[in-house]
Amino acid sequence: MKSQLTLEQKYDFYERSVQNAESEVAFMHDEYKRIYGRSPFTLREDFCGTGAISCNWVQQDKQCEAYGIDLDPEPIKMGKERHYSKLTKAQKERMHYREENVLKTKAPKVDVICAFNFSYFIFKSRKQMVQYFKTVRKSLNKQGVFFLDIFAGPESQKLVTDVKKLNGLTYYWECQHFNPLTHDCTFAIHFKDAKGKKHENVFTYHWRMWMMPELRDILAEAGFSKTIAYWEGDDEDGGGNGEFVPAEDAENCDAWVSYIAALT
Numbered sequence: 001m002k003s004q005l006t007l008e009q010k011y012d013f014y015e016r017s018v019q020n021a022e023s024e025v026a027f028m029h030d031e032y033k034r035i036y037g038r039s040p041f042t043l044r045e046d047f048c049g050t051g052a053i054s055c056n057w058v059q060q061d062k063q064c065e066a067y068g069i070d071l072d073p074e075p076i077k078m079g080k081e082r083h084y085s086k087l088t089k090a091q092k093e094r095m096h097y098r099e100e101n102v103l104k105t106k107a108p109k110v111d112v113i114c115a116f117n118f119s120y121f122i123f124k125s126r127k128q129m130v131q132y133f134k135t136v137r138k139s140l141n142k143q144g145v146f147f148l149d150i151f152a153g154p155e156s157q158k159l160v161t162d163v164k165k166l167n168g169l170t171y172y173w174e175c176q177h178f179n180p181l182t183h184d185c186t187f188a189i190h191f192k193d194a195k196g197k198k199h200e201n202v203f204t205y206h207w208r209m210w211m212m213p214e215l216r217d218i219l220a221e222a223g224f225s226k227t228i229a230y231w232e233g234d235d236e237d238g239g240g241n242g243e244f245v246p247a248e249d250a251e252n253c254d255a256w257v258s259y260i261a262a263l264t
């Protein structure tokens with residue numbers, strides 16, 4: 001059955017549950033500066049959805065410019081209402097939504113490209129992933145970084161539902177299908193609203209679950225000079241503390257989320 005949520009609720013619930021644009025922008029800025037010794041100014045946000053990250057990016061500095069790329073007019077329209085509308089006139093001039101395919105975008109070269117919330121998992125063959133990573137590399141300036149996020153761990157391949165209670169909202173992340181031979185998988189997001197009504201399959205994703213080592217190999221094949229894997233620090237209760245640092249070894253957690261940075 002089709003969800004009864006309005007578009008405003010659909011994107012409000014999504015962003016409250018799975019996105020923290022401010023911390024992602026801070027992470028990319030700080031890591032770029034650590035790597036190249038200067039601040040980055042231009043960003044391309046692939047699979048941008050509402051462009052929350054891009055709109056946050058242009059607020060950092062008057063030299064910051066961003067391009068949000070998404071195929072689908074619906075999240076772009078909602079992003080213009082939710083985020084772009086809150087920017088100043090000068091910030092709006094530096095924020096560009098582009099309704100385009102990431103494989104064919106004509107956006108100019110930038111310092112940073114990001115692909116977050118695992119959106120690049122839609123590319124299921126190695127050939128497609130090499131092609132995507134090559135186009136990203138060509139679109140980066142000489143001092144460029146491509147940031148990807150990734151989730152994995154044995155628990156993430158099980159048909160289970162993670163539940164997160166937020167203020168007046170419950171978020172469900174369900175693994176509905178996982179093929180161990182191909183890593184083809186289906187994940188769905190459900191929500192329960194403040195009135196206790198559950199909305200099933202508000203977002204569904206048909207992906208290949210890629211692993212960290214194979215992605216780093218493909219990034220090298222696509223011409224990136226170096227990749228950095230990150231790992232999240234621990235909080236006092238055995239969870240993540242939200243701080244990601246470069247790492248080459250880590251505890252074999254049941255389920256984890258992390259980042260990769262690929263340097264031009």
Ligand SMILES: C[S@@+](CC[C@H](N)C(=O)[O-])C[C@H]1O[C@@H](n2cnc3c(N)ncnc32)[C@H](O)[C@@H]1O
Nearest residue numbers: 047048049069070071072100101102116117119
């Ligand atoms: C999982 S959402 C991610 C939204 C946002 N990046 C985030 O972090 O929440 C995936 C988005 O990718 C878009 N998309 C899928 N394939 C695409 C492609 N080839 N080019 C551009 N956008 C694409 C979809 O329209 C959707 O808005």
